[in-house]
Amino acid sequence: MNVKDLYRAIAIMENYEEDVQENDTLNIPLNIIDEEDNQRKSEYHEIQKWINCEDENIRELIYIKEKLKNKKQVKVYTDGSLETTLTENIMGFRWVIPEVKDYERLTFCGNIKNFPSSTRAELMAIFTALIVMPKRSKVIIYTDSACAIQNIKIITKQINTRKIWTENKNPVILQMINDIVQERKLKIICHKVKAHSGDKYNEIADSLAKILGFIEGITNNIFEGTTISLNYNNITDRSFIPIWKFTLIETPVKDAVKEINRLKLMLNLNIRKDSNT
Numbered sequence: 001m002n003v004k005d006l007y008r009a010i011a012i013m014e015n016y017e018e019d020v021q022e023n024d025t026l027n028i029p030l031n032i033i034d035e036e037d038n039q040r041k042s043e044y045h046e047i048q049k050w051i052n053c054e055d056e057n058i059r060e061l062i063y064i065k066e067k068l069k070n071k072k073q074v075k076v077y078t079d080g081s082l083e084t085t086l087t088e089n090i091m092g093f094r095w096v097i098p099e100v101k102d103y104e105r106l107t108f109c110g111n112i113k114n115f116p117s118s119t120r121a122e123l124m125a126i127f128t129a130l131i132v133m134p135k136r137s138k139v140i141i142y143t144d145s146a147c148a149i150q151n152i153k154i155i156t157k158q159i160n161t162r163k164i165w166t167e168n169k170n171p172v173i174l175q176m177i178n179d180i181v182q183e184r185k186l187k188i189i190c191h192k193v194k195a196h197s198g199d200k201y202n203e204i205a206d207s208l209a210k211i212l213g214f215i216e217g218i219t220n221n222i223f224e225g226t227t228i229s230l231n232y233n234n235i236t237d238r239s240f241i242p243i244w245k246f247t248l249i250e251t252p253v254k255d256a257v258k259e260i261n262r263l264k265l266m267l268n269l270n271i272r273k274d275s276n277t
Contacts, residue, residue, distance in 0.1 A: 050131050050180065053228040057110065064097070064106045065132040073138040076129045077193070080121025080145070089116035093125035108132075110228040115170070115250040122148040123173050128228065130180050138187045149190040155181065156188055170250045172232055172241065179236050 043065070047058045068074055080093040094109035112124045122145040133139050143149060154168065155178045164178070165171045181188060232241050232248060242249035244260070251259075 047131060048231065049234050050176065050231055051128065051228050052231050053110070057108075057226075057228065060108055061128070061132055064108065067106060068097070068132060068137075069134055071134055071137060073140065074133055075140045075142065077142045078122060078125035078129060078148075079143065080118055080123070080125050080148075082116055082118040082121060091116055091118070091121035091124070093121045093128070095125045095129045097129075110226050112228060114247055117169070119145060119147040119151070120170050120173070120250065123151060123170055123177065124228070126152065127173055127177050127180070127230075130177065130184070130186065133184060133186055136185045138189065141188065141190045142193045143190065144193045146192060149192060152177070152188060152190050166252055166254075168252065171252065172230055172235070172248050172250055175235055176230060176232070179234075 043062045044058055047061050051057075074097060076095050076097050078093070078095040080091060083090045083092065091112045092109065093112065094107060097106040108128060110124070110128065112121060122143060126141060126143070126148060129141070130139065141152070151168065151170070151174055154164070155174060164174045168174060180186070230248065235241060
């Protein structure tokens with residue numbers, strides 16, 4: 001058989017396999033196909049309600065959520081990191097869920113931008129972990145961030161969330177953590193883990209959070225698909241979300257206004273100085 005005949009035979013076989021697959025699909029009752037499609041759309045929308053990210057990230061979260069759906073208690077190790085490069089600050093985050101059936105480890109990671117701090121990255125790790133938790137489950141969070149734990153305590157003990165916006169940094173993400181805890185009726189318990197103490201899962205989360213942020217930074221955003229942002233449009237009980245030039249303001253509004261005015265003043269002084277020289 002010459003090369004041309006060989007390619008023709010391969011093409012015939014591939015077309016045959018495609019026809020068989022199409023016929024197999026046609027043999028499935030339409031109501032089952034529609035039900036599966038509706039379920040898939042519902043799962044996508046449930047994730048997109050909270051975050052904006054690539055389809056690959058959504059599929060990861062849906063997979064993990066399915067694995068946890070019958071759990072009444074889930075342990076999760078979270079970590080966030082702030083890596084500084086020559087051009088920008090990158091916040092990486094990652095979480096690890098151990099003790100799943102057959103010793104399977106479930107992990108998720110990503111990056112978040114703007115208002116750089118390791119606490120903000122840690123809060124994003126906690127928030128994305130809560131997205132996949134079963135309703136009415138107990139979530140035990142292990143983190144080495146005392147600041148993140150303090151922020152979560154503010155949420156779990158505070159009936160009125162007004163102070164989140166007037167007294168705390170990262171008010172948007174804190175409000176969204178509050179909303180998802182209330183909506184899914186989660187019970188949150190936080191444990192402080194000593195950094196670099198040899199805790200297996202904390203070390204995994206820590207190292208991978210740092211690696212992800214560092215890789216994205218040094219490769220000029222080649223891993224842009226790992227960047228995840230908050231879908232603040234679904235925040236409840238809040239008629240006003242502070243935004244400056246399409247960027248969420250993750251500081252108390254009064255502090256943000258002071259900083260903006262300070263920068264404007266500095267800019268005006270520099271302009272006057274240049275005009276006088």
